[in-house]
Amino acid sequence: MKNKIELFDTKSRQLQPLVSSDGEKLRVYSCGPTVYRDAHVGNMRTFLLGDLITRLAKFAGYKVEFIQNITDVGHMSEDFVEDKMLAQAKAESKDPFEIARIYEKRFHEDLHKLNITPADSYPKASDCINLMQDLIQKLIETDHAYLGTDNCVYFSAQSFTGYGAISGNRLDALKPGHKFEYTEDGAKRFHADWALWKAAAGRTEMIWDSPWGKGFPGWHIECSAMSLHYLNQFVDLHIGGIDLRFPHHENERAQSNSAINKEAVALWIHGEHLLFEGRKMSKSSGNVVLVSDLIAKRLDPLSLRLCFLENRYRSQMDLSWDSLKAAHLLIQRWREKTAIWANDENIDKNQANELIEEIELDFSQDLDTPRALQKLRGIEKSQTISDGVKYQVFKAVDQLFGLDFFKPVLKDDLPADLENLLKMRQSARNSGDFKESDRLRDLLEKNGIAVKDSKEGQSWDWQL
Ligand code: AMP
Ligand code: ZN
Numbered sequence: 001m002k003n004k005i006e007l008f009d010t011k012s013r014q015l016q017p018l019v020s021s022d023g024e025k026l027r028v029y030s031c032g033p034t035v036y037r038d039a040h041v042g043n044m045r046t047f048l049l050g051d052l053i054t055r056l057a058k059f060a061g062y063k064v065e066f067i068q069n070i071t072d073v074g075h076m077s078e079d080f081v082e083d084k085m086l087a088q089a090k091a092e093s094k095d096p097f098e099i100a101r102i103y104e105k106r107f108h109e110d111l112h113k114l115n116i117t118p119a120d121s122y123p124k125a126s127d128c129i130n131l132m133q134d135l136i137q138k139l140i141e142t143d144h145a146y147l148g149t150d151n152c153v154y155f156s157a158q159s160f161t162g163y164g165a166i167s168g169n170r171l172d173a174l175k176p177g178h179k180f181e182y183t184e185d186g187a188k189r190f191h192a193d194w195a196l197w198k199a200a201a202g203r204t205e206m207i208w209d210s211p212w213g214k215g216f217p218g219w220h221i222e223c224s225a226m227s228l229h230y231l232n233q234f235v236d237l238h239i240g241g242i243d244l245r246f247p248h249h250e251n252e253r254a255q256s257n258s259a260i261n262k263e264a265v266a267l268w269i270h271g272e273h274l275l276f277e278g279r280k281m282s283k284s285s286g287n288v289v290l291v292s293d294l295i296a297k298r299l300d301p302l303s304l305r306l307c308f309l310e311n312r313y314r315s316q317m318d319l320s321w322d323s324l325k326a327a328h329l330l331i332q333r334w335r336e337k338t339a340i341w342a343n344d345e346n347i348d349k350n351q352a353n354e355l356i357e358e359i360e361l362d363f364s365q366d367l368d369t370p371r372a373l374q375k376l377r378g379i380e381k382s383q384t385i386s387d388g389v390k391y392q393v394f395k396a397v398d399q400l401f402g403l404d405f406f407k408p409v410l411k412d413d414l415p416a417d418l419e420n421l422l423k424m425r426q427s428a429r430n431s432g433d434f435k436e437s438d439r440l441r442d443l444l445e446k447n448g449i450a451v452k453d454s455k456e457g458q459s460w461d462w463q464l
Pocket of ligand 1: 031032033034035041042043044045046047240241242243244271272273274275281
């Protein structure tokens with residue numbers, strides 16, 4: 001029997017079981033990055049959600065098909081004036097597709113550093129223009145979309161009766177003048193209609209031929225076209241950050257449901273935002289943190305993963321350098337312990353299996369990762385559980401946590417000059433010259449090395 005997985009569905013506002021509608025595999029779609037810049041740690045929190053759910057589902061015995069799109073065209077910036085890709089291409093004096101490929105590569109590298117299992121496919125918007133055009137054509141034919149007087153194709157919001165179910169933003173409550181995505185209200189029939197296809201107008205890059213003239217796709221149509229195509233016309237679970245609830249997911253749902261004439265997504269989940277040291281991460285506040293910033297501070301990137309797991313995905317969380325350092329030390333401690341526990345052959349298999357199941361259950365109940373971590377701490381400290389059982393439990397649940405509990409704790413090689421300072425300090429201590437040894441300790445500290453003295457002699461670690 002597979003364990004029942006329940007997740008909080010944004011649309012019905014209650015826990016719903018995750019079900020494979022074709023009885024074969026779970027069809028999962030997650031909105032991916034817009035590849036005009038490095039993904040920050042907030043984005044990574046949302047990208048982790050897909051990984052946690054696919055790990056859990058596979059652990060429980062499901063097959064999973066997981067698709068995540070790469071937005072490399074059509075995502076307009078917050079001020080609705082310029083395409084994010086084109087703006088960055090201009091800023092870096094590069095071709096917009098070159099920009100896309102650079103940041104797409106870095107996105108995959110960051111996922112890898114956080115042990116985020118790759119999706120089965122990462123379709124790019126620019127490779128799926130035909131798919132989007134076919135879908136738009138279908139929506140025009142069924143009177144869900146129309147060609148505006150400005151040669152843009154618009155979705156007719158009023159043609160879809162269930163608008164607003166995800167976000168609560170019903171059409172009659174949306175005021176005219178509300179900025180949806182684009183500003184060409186004059187050409188639309190209704191103020192809440194949005195563009196599926198944008199006419200090129202003066203734009204010369206990232207444009208394609210279409211039955212409606214040269215232009216480029218809107219952002220929302222991308223996710224409808226890709227999710228329906230790659231997941232065979234139905235999505236069991238759709239994932240994204242909370243900011244995408246409206247208008248992105250509301251519009252995607254209207255498009256997809258209108259195209260297939262039924263509900264296209266069974267379950268919508270949204271991850272809450274990450275703050276950094278109490279504030280929203282933004283370029284203007286200067287507090288955007290990247291995975292590479294953690295590595296530069298010699299923190300294990302998985303300390304970020306652990307910090308995320310300490311918080312339920314549905315609550316806003318505040319990350320800080322202090323919490324990252326604490327997580328780094330905890331992962332190290334666990335790795336040191338698992339290396340010791342590995343030597344114990346005293347294993348009560350039933351006890352181990354019970355503990356593993358309890359932890360799996362926490363994950364299955366709407367990803368209660370804080371509770372699962374609490375259990376893990378309890379097992380680590382327990383006087384009654386044998387080391388052998390502890391080893392078995394940590395080994396099994398690492399498939400869910402993805403924290404590399406069994407990676408050896410290695411220190412980077414020391415540069416020769418620092419190695420030399422350590423040797424000098426050791427000889428100063430050996431000869432009883434404590435003044436010199438203290439001076440050298442201070443010098444090492446200034447270079448980021450913490451020195452410890454114990455019965456076994458002098459040891460060092462990188463200062464966090
Ligand atoms: P973007 O590359 O801007 O399209 O964002 C990619 C994903 O990251 C989307 O699902 C967003 O909802 C999500 N996201 C953006 N900012 C944050 C944040 N501060 N915390 C968590 N998720 C975020
Ligand atoms: Zn999307």
